[in-house]
Amino acid sequence: RPPARGFQCAARGCRAHRSAGGALVANVLRNGSVLLQWGLRHWGPPPRPSAALRGFALNCSWDGTYTRFPCDSVELGAACRDYLLAEAHGSVRYRLCLQPRYAPPRPAPPAQCVEFRVEPAAMRDIVVAMTAVGGSICVMLVFICLLVAYITENLMSPALARGGRAAAA
Numbered sequence: 001r002p003p004a005r006g007f008q009c010a011a012r013g014c015r016a017h018r019s020a021g022g023a024l025v026a027n028v029l030r031n032g033s034v035l036l037q038w039g040l041r042h043w044g045p046p047p048r049p050s051a052a053l054r055g056f057a058l059n060c061s062w063d064g065t066y067t068r069f070p071c072d073s074v075e076l077g078a079a080c081r082d083y084l085l086a087e088a089h090g091s092v093r094y095r096l097c098l099q100p101r102y103a104p105p106r107p108a109p110p111a112q113c114v115e116f117r118v119e120p121a122a123m124r125d126i127v128v129a130m131t132a133v134g135g136s137i138c139v140m141l142v143f144i145c146l147l148v149a150y151i152t153e154n155l156m157s158p159a160l161a162r163g164g165r166a167a168a169a
Contacts, residue, residue, distance in 0.1 A: 019112040034085040053078045054101045063093040090120030
């Protein structure tokens with residue numbers, strides 16, 4: 001996907017959450033996706049003047065009903081300045097941390113973290129549930145029709161055929 005340079009979170013369709021240091025912004029969109037954006041100027045100068053930026057490490061976790069789940073770590077390139085989390089779970093608390101990676105020997109600056117909750121897509125969930133239930137009912141009706149046709153063809157016909165032969169004799 002092309003980078004979303006200059007993306008601004010509109011109040012009606014998006015909610016922006018900023019990390020404490022201001023380097024990382026999570027734009028939570030109404031469609032359940034999250035666009036992460038960041039800039040290096042908020043992290044301050046690199047650990048040493050000649051340090052080459054090697055990329056970024058993105059780590060996340062989210063709180064489920066009973067436990068906390070770690071997400072897979074993602075390594076991003078040095079030129080990357082945004083990341084799209086396509087489908088986030090509704091009503092779940094996320095914590096995403098981004099840390100720049102510089103060439104050794106000095107350690108990278110501390111990670112910038114942002115926490116947010118994705119609003120549930122209630123209508124979408126209702127439509128999916130109704131579609132699933134409707135599909136199940138449809139499959140069940142087809143099965144019942146096939147069962148009635150089988151019973152009618154195989155159990156009723158021989159009795160009628162024998163009765164018809166007995167009357168002819």
